[in-house]
Amino acid sequence: MCKFDPPKSAPLFTKVVLIHLRSNLLHIVFLATFLTICCGKVQAQELPAKSLNVSRTQKDTLTVSLPTTTVDTSKKGSVEPKKPVLEDIVRRKAKGYERMNQKTKQLTLYDEAELYYQDVELTAGIIVMNYETNEVSAGRIKDSTGTLTQRPVFKQGTNVVEPDSIRFNTKTKKVIIYNSRSQQGELNFISEIAKRENDSVYFLSRTKFTTSEDIDNPEYYFLARKAKFVPKKKVVVGFTNMYIADVPTPIAVPFAFFPMTTKSQSGVLIPTFNDTNNRGYSLQNGGYYFAISDYLDLKLTGDYFTNGSYGIRAETNYALRYKFRGNVNFRYENQVFSERGFPDYSRTTLYNIQWSHSQDGKSNPNSRFSASVNLGSSQFFQSSFNQLAAASRLNNTLASSVSYSKTFNWEPQVNITLSATHSQNTQSQAINMTLPTFNASMDRVFPFAPKEGIKKGFFQNINFQYNVLGENRINTTDSLFFKPEMFRDAQAGMRHSIPINTNIKLLKYFSVPFNVNYNEVWYIKTINRRFDPDLNQVVEREVGGFDSFRTYNFSTGIGTTIYGTYDFGDKGKVKAIRHVMRPTVSYNYTPSFDRYYDTYATDASGNMQKEYTRFENGIYGAPQRNYSNVLGFLLSNTFEAKVTDKDSTKTEYKKIMLLNNLNFQTGYDISADSLRWSPVRVSGSTLLFKEKMNVNLAATLDPYSINAAGRRINTFNIDNGGSLFRLTSANVTMNYSFDSNFGNKKNNAAGEENQRNGGREDDLFGTATDFRDRRKSQFDEEDEDTKPLELYAADIPWDLTLAYSLTYSNDRRQSEITGNSIMASGNLTLTPKWKIGASTGYDFVQKGITYTQLRFERDLLSWRMDFTWVPIDIYKSWGFFIGIKSGMLSDIKWERQSLPDGGRR
Structure with missing residues (x-):
């Protein structure tokens, strides 16, 4: 008899009871093996080793124990372990209640519900999550008045959607959104139904997009029946037309494409159609925008008129954070007036180049590059058909400057600057340029001063500098700009100067400076004048080659500061008026440098001689022929008042400036044989009405009379x-x-x-x-x-x-x-x-x-x-x-x- 009775508790084992064991040993062994194989339980995963215990509890009872077979899951055909239902921790919160239903596998959050799972953030009035099917639903709830409130806000990464309701699967990433609201860049989207297939593609039905801030009641919008939306990349729409105040308009397109990346995108610039009076129909400002990189872009635009006029423009902006930024703007216009064959027909070409460059001062404290360029045709701003700026039209001067400076922190410090300048008069069309200008200066050196402490006395205050200035000046006109004639007439030179200065104090109140200036000028072109008997006139020719001259001068003066205050006492609002005078008397002496002068005959006889210097046409002038002794007089005045402040809590008086400056300046030339006194020049300025009105005045007073011809x-x-x-x-x-x-009024853009x-x-x-x-x-x-x-x-x-x-x-x-x-x-x-x-x-x-x-x-x-x-x-x-x-x-x-x-x- 065989009895099979497995116990209820683990580990599971089989108990076999055999009777008449001695009768047939072969049958016993066969039966034990058969029952072990047939009644064993096989598991797909490893379990603790089970045994079949055979033990003698009674004389006729035997318990057998055998190990259980282990299955290797790494072998082919084995069953993989089942993954958990949720792959991450779910964080949630709700003001109303949280309810977990183990039977339906649902989590319900009510009233100001919040759910955070992986990269998904969801807030809504009610959220229901089925953690077995990985589906989440969210919607609004009604308040006490029956109004639906607490619209869902779905955020995944940087994408934010605000629908009426939403349903999505956390595993497949598919989403269905009803009446969603989202923003991408400057565009706001409102879609009746939106379906997301994966992380990167949305399909939208009846979508409104607008730049209006009021997304619920936009003043205008474009309605697209179907659309495909790829976040941060693009929006492709089908038939779309424009609505204004919910009224459809005939403005429509069969399809459209909108780039939605945060970076700049290349694209076509649609021109503007216009009907002009003197050039016919036109298409203006059409072209293409190139988003070359994050640091550089380029915009090419143009204009075309049916009478043959056209314009081309190129504008680029560049920037490198913490380094520099700038832009370049080139404009060219071919303007045709009237029509060929008419008497007023004309053709004009205009151009303008603008370049602005600024460097971050922290990028390189010891060197700096800057540019501010505005050059081109003198009539560009007066005649351009793409500019209408009165301030530019009425301006008579265009100016440009490009410079590079470098500081060498030696002892003494040395500064160098290499620059190019441009000045253009739009009335006379005269252009003055320096191309280039080199300037170098050495810091002051006090050879007799102690290394530490205060400089005292005449000798310790002696100091000198070294400056050098080299220029290549070009004087030309608008019609010869950048033509060979422009460079042919250029003039170049270099000037070295060494100023030596010191000063002393007299009677504690007077300051007496002493200045000696040494100058040396180099030229590569000079002139020669002579009388040509064949032409019977004086001819001047240019002489090439290095030449130079040296000059020096001495100046000194005396000055002080005088303070005067008139006190009005405690009566009245004005308490006192303070007058500050700074009188200065200067003296300048320049010797004669007649050794640099020659003579030439003015007629064939040679009796008439005239002096000249070969340096006359140099950019830094020529050495002075006559010595000069000039006394200069300057009186500078300032007036200010002390008044009672309106704020009674303040104990000090308020200072009000009456006159910022009132200056009187003249000179006396001791060496002149007549008209020794210079005209007195008076200048002053002040601020009135709480410093809102700026008043400037100037006058010239001449002590000499004039004759009938109007000459002094x-x-x-x-x-x-x-x-x-x-x-x-x-x-x-x-x-x-x-x-x-x-x-103070602010300037507009x-x-x-x-x-x-x-x-x-x-x-x-x-x-x-x-x-x-x-x-x-x-x-x-x-x-x-x-x-x-x-x-x-x-x-x-x-x-x-x-x-x-x-x-x-x-x-x-x-x-x-x-x-x-x-x-x-x-x-x-x-x-x-x-x-x-x-x-x-x-x-x-x-x-x-x-x-x-x-x-x-x-x-x-x-x-x-x-x-x-x-x-x-x-x-x-x-x-x-x-x-x-x-x-x-x-x-x-x-x-x-x-x-x-x-x-x-």
């Missing part, structure tokens, strides 16, 4: 029946800038472009209009956090700039006002969204209105609309623009303009 004669004016001094010229200028807060083009930094001559990008405001941009949201009441923001200039001339007793004009510029913010401005002036001498510009602007939230109008002057024009502010949708715009007739004068 060696007779004092008072001895000729006149006054002590004759007023020959005077000038007064006043500038006043303030705003509604009675603070267009002021920087004005200043770069050589004009004023304020809007006294109007604001600049750059048709390449009209999204910038003509007015000061206010801080979004400080903008009022309602209409202004009594406090309406405004600003005002006033300028007045008066010039008087009487050098030949004409006694006339040669200049008398007033200019004004103001801006008024009627509402937070409406701004108006105007710039104008009046010339009292010419009796006419000067350049006038009117400005209007409307802030349409995501859009901007502006209108500029120049109603009079030769630059009469107008321009209208309405478009989206965002750079991503900058091509959504409409603009019209009527430009001046080429700015021709």
Whole structure:
């Protein structure tokens, strides 16, 4: 008889009871082996070794124990272990309740629920997570009023979505989103249904995208029926049309592509269509943008007009953090006026090059490179069909400078500078350049001073320097710029100077400086003059080769400072007036260097001789023929008052500057045989109305009289029946800038472009209009956090700039006002969204209105609309623009303009 009775507890074993064991030993062994194999339990994973125990408990009972077979899971065909349901820790929180259902394998979080799993962050009113199927659902809940609140916010990495409800699988990464809201760069997306296939692709249905800040009620949006969205890369949409205030418009595209990367992307720049008066139809500012790298870009744009005019522009920006930054702008225009065959037909080519480069001072403290270049055709800003900047048009000077400086921290310190400069008069079209300029200087050396301590006395204060200046100057005109003739007439030279200085104190109150200057000038070209009997005239020829001359001079003087205070006592607001005078008397002596002078005959007889020096045409001048003894007189004055401060808690008086400076300067030439006294020049400046009005004045007083021809004669004016001094010229200028807060008026963004083009930094001559990008405001941009949201009441923001200039001339007793004009510029913010401005002036001498510009602007939230109008002057024009502010949708715009007739004068 065989009995099988496995116990309930582990380890499992088999107990076999055999009767009549002695009868047949072979049967016993076979039966034990069979039961061991058939009743054993095989496991896929390793378990503790099991045994079949056979023991003699009774005389006729035997327990057998055998080891259990172990299965190697590494062999082919073995069963892999089952992974856990969740692969990471789930962190969660809820204000209402948390409920775990083991039967349905669901976790429910209610009211301000938060769930964090791997890289997913989810907040919502209610969140349900099935940790067996790896599905998560989230939605809103109703508050006490029945309103749905606590919209889900789904964040994975840097992608944020705010839907009405969401359902996603944590394992497959698939997501279904209903009425989602998300932001990528400047664009806000609103989709009815969004489906994510994986980490990188979304499919959207009926999607709105806009740059409006109010995503729930956008003032405009584009509705795409179908779209494919790849985060941080692109959005591809099908048929899309524009809606304004939920009203569809006929503006539509069959498909569109939007790059969504955080880096700049290359792309086409759509041109603007316009109908001009004198050049026909046009396409302007179309081209291509190249995003070369994170440090460099390039924008190529152009214009084309149906009469044959065209323009080409290239603009690049570059920057390297903590090193340098800059931009280069090249503009070329081929302008055609009228049509071929007409008498007013003409063709003009204009160009302009601008380069700005600045270096971070911390990148290399001992060397610095900078550039500010603005050169080109003299008539570019007056005639360009892509620029409308009054300040640039009225400016008569273009200037450029490129320099590199290096400091050697030796003992003494040495500084070197290599630069190139450019100055161009747009009226006369004269151009002056230095290409290049080399300047080196050595720090002061005190050879007789102790290494430590204070320098005392005449000898210890003796010091000298060494300076060298080398230049290659070019004087040319606009028509010869960068042509061979320009370099042929260049002049070069080098000047070495060693100033030796010291000073002493006399009677504790007088300072007496002593200065000796030694100069040596090198030229590579000089001149030679002689009388040519064949031509019967004096001829001058250029002589090549190195030549030089040396000069020196001595100067000294005496000066002091005198303080005077008039005390008004305790009565009245003004307590005292302080007057500070700084009189200075200087003396300068320069000997004669007649050894550098030669003579030449002026006629064939040779009897008429005239002196000249071969260094006459040098860039640093020539050595002085006559010695000079000149006394100089300077009296500098400042006036300030001490008044009671309005703040009664302050114990000290408040200082108010009455006159910043009032200077009187003249000279007396001891060596001159006549007209020894120089005219007295008076200059002064002050600040009024809490330092908001700047007043400058200047006058010239001549002690000598003039004859009938208007020339100065060696007779004092008072001895000729006149006054002590004759007023020959005077000038007064006043500038006043303030705003509604009675603070200093700030310059707008267009002021920087004005200043770069050589004009004023304020809007006294109007604001600049750059048709390449009209999204910038003509007015000061206010801080979004400080903008009022309602209409202004009594406090309406405004600003005002006033300028007045008066010039008087009487050098030949004409006694006339040669200049008398007033200019004004103001801006008024009627509402937070409406701004108006105007710039104008009046010339009292010419009796006419000067350049006038009117400005209007409307802030349409995501859009901007502006209108500029120049109603009079030769630059009469107008321009209208309405478009989206965002750079991503900058091509959504409409603009019209009527430009001046080429700015021709």
